[in-house]
Amino acid sequence: MSITRRRLSPEESRDAALEAARAILLESGPQAVTLKAVSARVGRTHANLLHHFGSAGGLQQALIGMMADRIVGEIADASRRARASDHDPREVVDMTFDAFAQGAGALASWMILSGNTSALDPVLKAIHWLVDELAPDHQFEGPSLQEETLHLVLLALGDALLGAPMAAALGLPRDKARELATKSMAMAHVPPPGCKDSC
Secondary structure, three states: OOOOOOOOOHHHHHHHHHHHHHHHHHHHOHHHOOHHHHHHHHOOOHHHHHHHHOOHHHHHHHHHHHHHHHHHHHHHHHHHHHHHOOOOOHHHHHHHHHHHHHHHHHHHHHHHHOOOOOOOHHHHHHHHHHHHHHHHHOOOOOOOHHHHHHHHHHHHHHHHHHHHHHHHHHOOOOOHHHHHHHHHHHHHOOOOOOOOOOO
């Protein structure tokens, strides 16, 4: 009995490849995200992936773009919830740190160190969208939303790459960087003296 495989649309084929690439990234690290590994995982030909992505670098850039879009969408939702209530800013911090810890930080760093200087373009574009989306609701004195975002992203990226060994070397709890980021965000959203909510 022969098993016929359903023909995927170009979009479905591309999405399946990106999901497989993400799984490989999480399992084995950025250096393992190759056209050969992804084609084997999804049961497609190397030529099929070349058609969609052009090269391994193109596949990796599409992957980081997909991850960035998901991440900033989730962070935007969490930020809106935090601004609409007394919601703990730790949710935004954890989502940002988790995103970089779960592959995005390592992939972006590895691509840049491998000479792919445009690797962060999708991340930067997504973050720019996030800041534009949230800026109209930023009603607090103190750091601008751009400054808050810069601080949070750099902390999250640094923590993804060096957080565990640095915390251990300094005798600090592993989540100390998250704690510091949360404290910084909370302080940035305290209304100035004499203001009940915002001025």
